[in-house]
Amino acid sequence: MQDRIIMHIDVNSAFLSWQAVYNLQRGHSLDLREIPSAVGGNQATRHGIILARSIPAKNHGVKTGEPVWEAKTKCPGLVLVPPDRHLYMKCSSALMDILREYSPRVQQYSIDEAFLDYTGMEKRFGPPLVLAGRLKDRVREELGFTVNIGISCNKLLAKMASDFKKPDRVHTLFPGEIKDKMWPLPVENLFMVGKRTAKKLRSMGILTIGDIASADPDLLKYKLKSHGLLIYDYARGIENSAVFPGYYMPMKGMGNSSTIPFDVENTRTARLILLSLSETVAMRLRYSRSCCSVIAVSIKYSDFRHCSHQQKLLTPVNCTMDIYRTAARLFDEAWDGSPVRHMGVRASGLDRDNHIQCSVFDHPRYAGNLQLDKAIDRIRNAYGIKSVVRACFINSGICASLGGMGSENWPVMSSTL
């Protein structure tokens, strides 16, 4: 079989450069990419972390994921812009549209990354390296932002290659080049090696990707279980998954969580927030025609301690009130009374909602609630999420539906290539 040719396309500091291009289009004279700037949450509502930063900000030591105040102390002149999800979706789909012109097999891997299977397309568009150069230039001219493209024979190596030197570059990493280009890199650079694995590897005297490749696989398995064998294969460039067209990943669960602008100290407020989160989770469940049989609640205290608690249900549910009742009970069991800054409700053990086994222990108004939820969903779909709101939220200062909706059209990173 002919060797595959896979490209990995990665937008350089995606959120920031998208915002920068959008601002330029609207006539701003300042290019955010050329000054120390970052996309960050609102500090007043405590959503204060850096989501993306420009290269000049990176040179000041600003890191993605760190609190805004920390970034501000490192770089006092840092220009902060709020995130704009709608814009990101627009940029992302415009990029995917261009990619699909070059191959029918394009897998959107996250909002700013995609794999493109170029195998067999050389006859139409020319050698991969030439096409990649053209593609990168076309994205820059047409959409205004820059991308890095990695080319190899599988998804892993292509992804590693696109990470080399940024921005606006094409890199190759074919198996013959692994030794020179990938093995000298530190272990953290390998896909699926995070902070903790890196620490364990370093304690074993494994410092570079090359060290992993030449390590004893039995030792890696002994220390890191099956994950050890996975990174052993990855370090040798072995990975065979196909490029799945579209963005499809079977969902295992869905949840919503939110950092609350103030610390929650009483049960009444906590319940309101749980209800608000249950509302969005249940709506998403019903939207995807699923029901769940496991409900979990997570709590982050103001001192950043974290705990979670879950329960398996007797019968699968997707009613807002059923989810809320369980979530409230779980919260009461788990909460130690300290101030809470972040709460989450998660539904898993998903199943289709077309057959539900009822039980004698179901809530007496189960069927009625089901109908009620259906009616409310229809109204909200037609007139917006705020068209029907529970009375308990009036004047409470709490949003009646916390947490984002529809990650269905918001591809998130996954550990599966």
Next chain:
Amino acid sequence: MKVLNKPVDMIAVFYSSGRVEPVRFRYDDTPVKVDRVLKRYSEKLAGNRRLCFVCINDGSKVYELKYEVDTQVWYLFKM
């Protein structure tokens, strides 16, 4: 030319062929008739589609109008 990017009220013709022709717009409460379109192109920066029209009035005054497809708003972009 100076970049303004100011939303303006516009009278335009949308032909059945898909062609769009700006005719008349209001700038600071003064109606301005578009004399001639010198150049038209579309841009898709940040995935945001805009139809751009470089226009000229009185033989020498060049300005740029843009129509944002998603929001259906006309802008006097440059003058």
